[in-house]
Amino acid sequence: MKKKILVVLGTTRQNRAGEGVANWVMKNLPKTKNTEYELVDLRDWPLPFFDEAMPPLASQGNYENELGKKWLEKAKSADGFLLVTAEYNHSVPAVLKNALDYWYSGWMQHKPVAFVSYGATSGGIRAVEHLRQIGLELRLLPIHNEVNIPFIWEAFNEDGTIKRESQVGQLHSVIAELDAWFDLVK
Ligand SMILES: Cc1cc2nc3c(=O)[nH]c(=O)nc-3n(C[C@H](O)[C@H](O)[C@H](O)COP(=O)(O)O)c2cc1C
Numbered sequence: 001m002k003k004k005i006l007v008v009l010g011t012t013r014q015n016r017a018g019e020g021v022a023n024w025v026m027k028n029l030p031k032t033k034n035t036e037y038e039l040v041d042l043r044d045w046p047l048p049f050f051d052e053a054m055p056p057l058a059s060q061g062n063y064e065n066e067l068g069k070k071w072l073e074k075a076k077s078a079d080g081f082l083l084v085t086a087e088y089n090h091s092v093p094a095v096l097k098n099a100l101d102y103w104y105s106g107w108m109q110h111k112p113v114a115f116v117s118y119g120a121t122s123g124g125i126r127a128v129e130h131l132r133q134i135g136l137e138l139r140l141l142p143i144h145n146e147v148n149i150p151f152i153w154e155a156f157n158e159d160g161t162i163k164r165e166s167q168v169g170q171l172h173s174v175i176a177e178l179d180a181w182f183d184l185v186k
Contacts, residue, residue, distance in 0.1 A: 002036045003079035009041040010085045010096035022084045034182040050101045061104030080112040087119035087127040105139045113140040116147040123148030145174045
């Protein structure tokens, strides 16, 4: 059976560029042997800022907030993750960090996590570096290959295709690494 990768669209503000990036990812996924992909948009998961009485490790993810519980269940049901992230002030958008704070590490069981980032000159690399550290704390395993899209406001054509075509190849190398991961851990 194929492994399920959740593609998380990690920004929610009006007029976000993230939607175009996530749609580009979904449209350019190569066919793979081991993995299939589902897009989740954090706009559909309006989680409160984490305000549970107990930290995730103490409650073991048994949250009072129903949506928080469902969000953790959603993560548990996946075999890996592809985070689509912007860079906000050299780091992770708060809404994405908050969503990750609900992912109790005990349930993450060293699932792979990959990244597609975008931003201004940096292409979001500083957000990805922080996400790699956060991922390890959650007992996820960050994979090496990543896509970083700079100057996001001029990166795409009107039809949603990317101007720098080599970035499709980079996306495919991310997916190939995720796919290979599941061969390694069989
Ligand atoms: C609060 C905020 C902080 C930002 N900080 C950075 C930054 O540190 N580095 C960068 O390259 N771009 C930064 N940007 C520009 C974003 O990369 C760009 O606006 C991108 O479109 C944001 O993603 P979104 O449109 O999906 O929200 C920032 C944008 C916002 C809204």
